[in-house]
């Protein structure tokens with residue numbers, strides 16, 4: 001479990017994180033979203049004890065990072081895929097981290113297998129692609145088999161296969177009951193991976209929601225086409241729906257869902273040629289939510 005409470009971080013005149021509160025629960029993949037400069041990395045660094053809060057709390061399993069007795073076994077992190085020394089072999093890099101924490105060599109082999117790097121375990125990291133470095137960073141995060149995982153932009157630089165792989169890995173880690181927080185500035189990456197979303201802008205909380213709730217919140221009614229639009233309008237209005245002219249010969253209905261519309265039309269023998277729920281894409285929803293909070297957004301007059 002991750003708990004952020006009234007967290008504030010100032011760098012001189014810049015408030016990077018501003019009284020931010022949210023909770024990330026076990027068993028879910030939570031996307032941590034916000035435009036560039038929103039404060040995602042700062043929040044993650046504070047959670048990992050790499051930076052100090054100006055005020056407020058950032059807790060992993062109920063304690064600040066510094067108070068965790070065996071941090072590597074409680075929280076695993078991927079912050080910077082470039083962190084491994086290029087001259088080292090993958091196996092040696094992980095072996096070095098493992099030995100420092102009393103983790104057996106067997107576990108090193110296990111995590112290399114898990115991230116698909118077993119075949120290049122003896123190759124030097126300098127020759128690794130960005131995707132391979134991401135995998136190595138994830139292997140290091142998993143060494144202590146921690147219940148909490150924090151990945152900063154894990155999809156960065158991955159090819160489509162790598163993106164699919166990481167999605168499945170994150171989902172399976174959450175399905176095992178772990179708490180998984182992944183940051184991104186792209187909704188498109190999150191909507192297929194995350195169950196929940198914590199959206200921030202300029203250091204402040206904008207939304208803390210499930211992906212489903214966000215989609216529902218930005219629902220745009222149901223598009224309906226029928227050769228008998230006037231009768232249909234009367235029937236749907238009588239059932240509590242609001243019917244407006246849509247594009248072309250379509251109607252846009254709000255207040256009734258697809259099933260209710262279909263049932264009412266059937267009950268009156270009115271043929272339907274189309275019934276489709278319309279919603280803004282999550283990308284549009286995200287743009288709307290974060291409009292005005294991008295650090296380097298276009299200036300409009």
Ligand SMILES: Nc1ncnc2c1ncn2[C@@H]1O[C@H](COP(=O)(O)OP(=O)(O)OP(=O)(O)O)[C@@H](O)[C@H]1O
Nearest residue numbers: 011014016034035036037038039040041042043185
């Ligand atoms: N060490 C630092 N010193 C001064 N300002 C900083 C420092 N670290 C971050 N900031 C500022 O704090 C704000 C939040 O930055 P942060 O890196 O946390 O955002 P982010 O959401 O991770 O963005 P990105 O998606 O670009 O990585 C930015 O305005 C940034 O310039």
